[in-house]
Amino acid sequence: MDVNDAFSLSDSYIQQCELLASPEKLVNLQYRMLLDYTNKVERLRLGKQPTRLTLDVANYIQHHMSENITVEKLAKELFLSRPYLSRRFKEETGESLTDFILKEKTEEAKRLLRYSGKSLTAIGNYLGFSSQSHFARVFKKYAKV
Secondary structure, X not given: OOHXXXXXXXXXXXXXXXXXXXXXXXXXXXXXXXXXXXXXXXXXXOOOOOOHHHHHHHHHHHHOOOOOOOHXXXXXXXXXXXXXXXXHHHHHHOOOHXXXXXXXXXXXXXXXXXXXXXXXXXXXXXXXXXXXXXXXXXXXXXXXX
């Protein structure tokens, strides 16, 4: 796991910890943190070694989670054409870039629902969804509850 990503994730959990009012919630957050770190490391190790492109895409998404992330914005940030980025990402991961973005946002939404106490509307807005109905459709499609 990239050091900056680990520190960023750690800071996020520290901020969440400061908002908690009971020991039970703190224990739940600690458990979730361990699972989150484990899942991120596991994703890096599954199958073949992730390419620089895959890591750059994942890092961009993690650092811009609260924005409306489009393939066009991502391609511009990585200095690639949109078709080339989409094709390479699909070849390397087996899934479309749009699906990957929405899966990552859904995972973040699940974490926020569990630990933040924020409403569905607030979470949808924070994650950059254009409407509550769009957020609901995406969540139902990608959440494996």
